[in-house]
Amino acid sequence: MRRALPWIGWGLVAALGAGAFAVMALTRGESINAAWLLTAALCTYAVGYRFYSRFIANRLFALDDRRATPAVRLNDGHDYVPTGKWVVFGHHFAAIAGAGPLVGPILAAQFGWLPGTLWIIIGVVVAGAVQDFVILCASMRRDGKSLGQMARDEVGTVAGWLSMFGVFAIIMILIAVLAMVVVNALAESPWGCVSLALTIPIALLMGVWMRWLRPGKVIEASLIGLVLLGLSLWAGQWAAQTDWIRDLFTFTTKEQVTQAKVWVALTLIGYGFVASVLPVWLLLAPRDYLSSFVKIGTVAMLALGIFLVLPDLAMPAVNPQFAEGGRFADGKGPVFAGGLFPFAFITIACGVISGFHALVASGTTPKLISKESDARAIGYGAMCMESFVAVMAMIAACVLTPGVYFAMNSPDSLIGKDVAGAAATITSWGFSVSAEELRALAVSIEEPSILSKPGGAPCLAVGMAKIFSAVTGERLMAFWYHFAIMFEALFILTTIDAGTRVGRFIFQDLVGHVWKPFKRVSWQPAVWIASAVVVAGWGYFLIAGIRDPLGGIYTLWPLFGIANQVLAAIALCVGTTIIVKMGKARMAWITIAPLLWLVVVTETAGYHKLSSSEPGLGFIAKARQQDEVLARLRATPLPSDPVAAKERMADEGKAERIAFNNRLNAGLCVVFMGIIVAILVSSARECWLVLRGRRPLSDAAPAGMAP
Amino acid sequence: MRLALALRALRVLWAGLRCWSGxxxxxxxxxxxxxxxxxxxxxxxxxxxxxxxRAKRPRCC
Known part of the structure; x- marks a missing residue:
């Protein structure tokens, strides 16, 4: 009887989860309570963690606490430090969780809440968490080697180079797209801008405190920083209520808004450069503390809020407009272009499976693990937690009515800049919303307008503010909105500065292969040049995205998703090769199954982005459309009136620029698709050689057993 | 008894926080x-x- 008890318990958990899925699947036409999504998610993670991760830990890697980990064997007190399980979990989670799992689900909510939620919950237990866990174990058995090194050693030189290039490209696009989220959230918001700008002097003060005034008093400095952060929110509110500051942020024409966005973008670019060349202790380290604390605190608050409120979802389960005969049946949705398959699976990358995590799971985290068995909670468990963050983001977005959701997330080239027009357009899509409703929402969050703020952050912030103010009262709606905006902007800025720095290291390393001195991280000319190249790289995509009316999130996010999934495919190829080399080819399906799915999804998405004849979806089609615009402009002689002539030249320049950018994006897309094919081929070849006995098995778990 | 347990839990939490933050x-x-x-x-x-x-650790999306 005693023995049967756990099995009965697990049976109940599984049944509960299955029941929640059934409710989710059968709910049509009426609203569903968030509790069902939460139950399905938590039960699935529990079962996946208990059974699947244990299977991988015991049968595949045979994790054994008697085998000394790199942290124990190579303990140098600096890079290799044996650290407690939950502390490493904290490090790992803080490193993998960022804005990605929050933004992706919100954008994918345009298909309704069901497809995205299913992908988030099921995808993570069979794909994302598996990738993180396998790479973590593989790296842990190889002295904490990085993904690039493992690719080179286990798959081949070409794979090593490709993964390094892939990492560099994805960092560029990642930073550009996240910076775009910040730009869209801040350009017209005095409150947000002032609060976020104040976080920089706060970080500087913390830096001086931790380095000179009270060296190493990290918690003390963080507490001071958090208190000042609260004050900066208050200062932002003051700024928003001060006439002359508000006037600075009030724009009447579309050109003025674009110009304001370009200014915010240039500021971010400057910030990224400065943060990359300044000493770490002054800006980067304190900001990282601030954003880590705020991130964990806010995610916990969101969880608490959702569990307390258990809101009903206002979004339909599946958006009928994407079905046959619907308004967006051609796949050109208002939030981003592309049909449910494959683009829902590209849009939600972080939160389900993210190649970027393989960088954290190799190289850094394994150097801290003190017991092999800890890897299960850290590799598999932390990813399930990130997936839960994604589910919460989906809930927060779907608390909004579809009308409000589309008003916030559609570009103004689709819905216009005036509330009445936007309400009419969105109502014509089948989601009734009134101008009054949109106006009232803007007033309640003390912003001039809520229209067209693509990028997810403002939408999530409104959703979070709704949930929080259901607990604390409607009066605090504006405060919670700006709190949420600052929280997102804060850790996006952290990704920008840390990402620029990591990009700089990679670039220095890449050039260092050709010209040795460039590799030295302390050689100032190299530091400055590499930092400039990196910020110029992502800055270009950022500004191009702002200037193209259908650019920005609409175009860049899918490209980012593709890049991230390419990196995941590289990681899974490396994982598969390692499994085969361990002599466990019969268990290689563990990584091959998610790998095949990713290959199908990314290659299909890439193919759509290249070949679609819809200018909104296909890069080439868009470039051709702009060529035609240009040809038509040039067919008529230049007007003699100087003002008209100037306008004509500007139009020509714009068409040329958009055409070029779309060809550039198409080129990147081809490169990404090529990388997948190349890595698949070289990985398959290596596996084949091992299976035929022409390459030795190499189970890298040599070094001594712990005493 | 319960108080002692709570105090111990707090102490463990505090030690973990200090270790995590450095x-x-x-x-x-x-x-x-x-x-x-x-x-x-x-x-x-x-x-x-x-x-x-610490700053060399990658920060993900």
């Missing part, structure tokens, strides 16, 4: 190198290196 990194460094001959870094110099290393 607040106790210098103490751990001293403890590890106790008895070694070579000169130890001062608290200030130790933390300059510590922050540098």
């Amino acid at each position: 607040d106790d990194a210098y103490e751990r460094y001293l403890a590890q190198h106790r008895g070694h001959q070579h000169a130890l870094l001062s608290r200030r110099d130790f933390y300059r290196d510590y922050f540098d290393r």
Whole structure:
């Protein structure tokens, strides 16, 4: 009887989860309570963690606490430090969780809440968490080697180079797209801008405190920083209520808004450069503390809020407009272009499976693990937690009515800049919303307008503010909105500065292969040049995205998703090769199954982005459309009136620029698709050689057993 | 009894927080190198290196 008890318990958990899925699947036409999504998610993670991760830990890697980990064997007190399980979990989670799992689900909510939620919950237990866990174990058995090194050693030189290039490209696009989220959230918001700008002097003060005034008093400095952060929110509110500051942020024409966005973008670019060349202790380290604390605190608050409120979802389960005969049946949705398959699976990358995590799971985290068995909670468990963050983001977005959701997330080239027009357009899509409703929402969050703020952050912030103010009262709606905006902007800025720095290291390393001195991280000319190249790289995509009316999130996010999934495919190829080399080819399906799915999804998405004849979806089609615009402009002689002539030249320049950018994006897309094919081929070849006995098995778990 | 348990839990939590944030990194460094001959870094110099290393960790999306 005693023995049967756990099995009965697990049976109940599984049944509960299955029941929640059934409710989710059968709910049509009426609203569903968030509790069902939460139950399905938590039960699935529990079962996946208990059974699947244990299977991988015991049968595949045979994790054994008697085998000394790199942290124990190579303990140098600096890079290799044996650290407690939950502390490493904290490090790992803080490193993998960022804005990605929050933004992706919100954008994918345009298909309704069901497809995205299913992908988030099921995808993570069979794909994302598996990738993180396998790479973590593989790296842990190889002295904490990085993904690039493992690719080179286990798959081949070409794979090593490709993964390094892939990492560099994805960092560029990642930073550009996240910076775009910040730009869209801040350009017209005095409150947000002032609060976020104040976080920089706060970080500087913390830096001086931790380095000179009270060296190493990290918690003390963080507490001071958090208190000042609260004050900066208050200062932002003051700024928003001060006439002359508000006037600075009030724009009447579309050109003025674009110009304001370009200014915010240039500021971010400057910030990224400065943060990359300044000493770490002054800006980067304190900001990282601030954003880590705020991130964990806010995610916990969101969880608490959702569990307390258990809101009903206002979004339909599946958006009928994407079905046959619907308004967006051609796949050109208002939030981003592309049909449910494959683009829902590209849009939600972080939160389900993210190649970027393989960088954290190799190289850094394994150097801290003190017991092999800890890897299960850290590799598999932390990813399930990130997936839960994604589910919460989906809930927060779907608390909004579809009308409000589309008003916030559609570009103004689709819905216009005036509330009445936007309400009419969105109502014509089948989601009734009134101008009054949109106006009232803007007033309640003390912003001039809520229209067209693509990028997810403002939408999530409104959703979070709704949930929080259901607990604390409607009066605090504006405060919670700006709190949420600052929280997102804060850790996006952290990704920008840390990402620029990591990009700089990679670039220095890449050039260092050709010209040795460039590799030295302390050689100032190299530091400055590499930092400039990196910020110029992502800055270009950022500004191009702002200037193209259908650019920005609409175009860049899918490209980012593709890049991230390419990196995941590289990681899974490396994982598969390692499994085969361990002599466990019969268990290689563990990584091959998610790998095949990713290959199908990314290659299909890439193919759509290249070949679609819809200018909104296909890069080439868009470039051709702009060529035609240009040809038509040039067919008529230049007007003699100087003002008209100037306008004509500007139009020509714009068409040329958009055409070029779309060809550039198409080129990147081809490169990404090529990388997948190349890595698949070289990985398959290596596996084949091992299976035929022409390459030795190499189970890298040599070094001594712990005493 | 219950109070003692709560206090212990808090202490464990606090120790974990200090370890995660690096607040106790210098103490751990001293403890590890106790008895070694070579000169130890001062608290200030130790933390300059510590922050540098911490910043090399990638931060994901």
